[in-house]
Amino acid sequence: MTARATLIDGPFSPEALYRDFLARLGEEAGAVVTFTGLVRGGDVTGLLLEHHPLRTAVSLEAIAAAGAARFEVSGIEVVHRCGLIGPGEPIVWVAAAAPHRRAAFEAADYLMDRLKTEAVFWKREEATGGGRWIEPTEADRHAATRWE
């Protein structure tokens, strides 16, 4: 198993992705960590993720490959949605499998920090009063510096 990254322009099922990921694991895997990012509700009516026709997919693949190269993992998967996403729906799913848990936890954490700050998307929160383009927060940027 190696690094995989997929850009999807419609809904996806984290449960189905997890089942597929488990089915592909090799015997060396002793730990799997997954993370699912969701659109928060509240005043937000949706999240628009604009993507680039070429570079978005390339950025996802590069981040997944970097995670696989950096940590003692046996498998990495990144799935990221684009387009208009409703409250409560998954935006991103990452999985890391490793012989031991620490590498799996760290790889998933690393993947999300880099996706937050480097994945090629432009994000707009849609609300009843209109839309607002949003960027990585200071906390997001600070978290990403931990891996430099």
Added chain:
Amino acid sequence: MTRVSFYGLLADAMGRHLEVEVPKGGVSLGGLRERLAAERLGMAGELSASRAKAWVRDTLAGEDDMIGPDDAVEFWPPVSGG
């Protein structure tokens, strides 16, 4: 004509694409930013080098890089995934 493309909040303000007349000798990236900002008052900050990356011929461009009449330029506001 040089084709200039925008994404995110820049596309909202400038349109998705613009065709810009560029002299035969070309224009520097910094010069192009200034021209675009002059046409869209209020967007100078968002078009500045500190806010918008620019890609020319599939390469991240510097402010002194020259852009010719047949080039394509893309301006990217800050990206964010996850």
